[in-house]
Amino acid sequence: MEKDLYTLAKDKALEYFEKAHIVLTEKEKNEVEVADFGLGDLYQTGLESVVYINTDNCCAKEMVLFPYQTCPEHIHPPIGDHYPGKEETFRVRMGTVYLYVEGDPVSNPKAIIPKNSEKFYTVFHEITLQAGEQYTLYPGTKHWFQAGSEGAVVSEFSTHCYDEYDIFTNPAIKRIPDIIN
Amino acid sequence: MEKDLYTLAKDKALEYFEKAHIVLTEKEKNEVEVADFGLGDLYQTGLESVVYINTDNCCAKEMVLFPYQTCPEHIHPPIGDHYPGKEETFRVRMGTVYLYVEGDPVSNPKAIIPKNSEKFYTVFHEITLQAGEQYTLYPGTKHWFQAGSEGAVVSEFSTHCYDEYDIFTNPAIKRIPDIIN
Ligand SMILES: [Zn+2]
Numbered sequence: 001m002e003k004d005l006y007t008l009a010k011d012k013a014l015e016y017f018e019k020a021h022i023v024l025t026e027k028e029k030n031e032v033e034v035a036d037f038g039l040g041d042l043y044q045t046g047l048e049s050v051v052y053i054n055t056d057n058c059c060a061k062e063m064v065l066f067p068y069q070t071c072p073e074h075i076h077p078p079i080g081d082h083y084p085g086k087e088e089t090f091r092v093r094m095g096t097v098y099l100y101v102e103g104d105p106v107s108n109p110k111a112i113i114p115k116n117s118e119k120f121y122t123v124f125h126e127i128t129l130q131a132g133e134q135y136t137l138y139p140g141t142k143h144w145f146q147a148g149s150e151g152a153v154v155s156e157f158s159t160h161c162y163d164e165y166d167i168f169t170n171p172a173i174k175r176i177p178d179i180i181n
Numbered sequence: 182m183e184k185d186l187y188t189l190a191k192d193k194a195l196e197y198f199e200k201a202h203i204v205l206t207e208k209e210k211n212e213v214e215v216a217d218f219g220l221g222d223l224y225q226t227g228l229e230s231v232v233y234i235n236t237d238n239c240c241a242k243e244m245v246l247f248p249y250q251t252c253p254e255h256i257h258p259p260i261g262d263h264y265p266g267k268e269e270t271f272r273v274r275m276g277t278v279y280l281y282v283e284g285d286p287v288s289n290p291k292a293i294i295p296k297n298s299e300k301f302y303t304v305f306h307e308i309t310l311q312a313g314e315q316y317t318l319y320p321g322t323k324h325w326f327q328a329g330s331e332g333a334v335v336s337e338f339s340t341h342c343y344d345e346y347d348i349f350t351n352p353a354i355k356r357i358p359d360i361i362n
């Protein structure tokens with residue numbers, strides 16, 4: 001990702017955090033992570049986040065999704081003998097999020113499936129989360145999510161986050177962003 | 182705790198959550214926990230909280246401390262062979278919190294030690310947390326905390342929460358509140 005785009009997206013994310021009254025330190029503001037998942041189409045497929053804590057046991061972060069921005073379909077696999085895969089709870093703080101998991105599919109998803117990536121979206125059990133609502137994903141549940149028209153701010157509470165092990169349905173995705181400084 | 186006091190404290194806690202722009206569902210608003218730790222002096226020693234999630238692995242909650250209200254000194258012990266004790270991160274969302282842990286004591290703590298309970302406060306390494314600041318406690322660290330003059334709203338991210346196993350320095354404390362309905 002080009003530095004200019006990073007800076008633009010970071011500043012936009014900070015506006016969402018401010019609107020949601022999420023207080024961040026200057027250090028956190030400077031370290032907002034912007035991920036385009038290596039697809040080079042950030043506003044369609046991307047995620048902005050601030051990681052508060054990620055110990056061996058607990059992870060908590062705050063995320064921003066711009067309007068219709070999608071965190072693409074993935075699963076958190078078991079790692080080694082002792083880690084069954086990440087468990088995560090999403091709690092929406094502002095806006096609306098459409099979350100899709102395995103299970104009975106809806107016929108008309110409210111989210112707009114990212115263009116030219118339709119075949120990499122395979123689960124369509126729809127959960128709509130408004131501000132104040134939350135959903136817990138246990139290990140081994142394929143999922144993806146998208147913000148509604150106003151964008152969204154979402155807290156994530158989870159077990160240790162090993163982003164580098166996530167398995168995306170789209171094999172072209174690279175989770176760890178290259179930021180050109 | 183008398184029902185009237187519970188209702189009063191619950192409504193007051195909801196005002197703090199609103200001021201901090203924490204969005205809660207109606208169900209969560211109705212289930213605010215008010216703990217006086219069995220000491221019958223809620224505004225001095227007490228804690229108001231909403232538990233978002235408490236699975237085998239993760240717990241997240243939102244807490245309110247009224248001005249100078251204290252969560253009394255305690256430790257989270259190991260339980261069985263597999264649980265080393267609760268690990269917890271406190272992130273202040275609004276107000277100021279004075280957190281005390283084991284280590285180099287301060288000579289003039291900023292918190293006001295609860296009256297007639299002085300002997301049950303033994304750790305005085307002081308950490309001051311403003312909105313946007315946080316601190317992580319690893320298992321086996323004795324701690325207590327108090328809000329400053331404006332009260333505080335604090336998020337807690339932790340491993341599974343077994344309140345009933347907490348060990349308080351004051352043996353008169355009962356963690357699980359009796360609410361008279
Ligand atoms: Zn995930």
Ligand SMILES: [Zn+2]
Nearest residue numbers: 255257269324
């Ligand atoms: Zn504690």
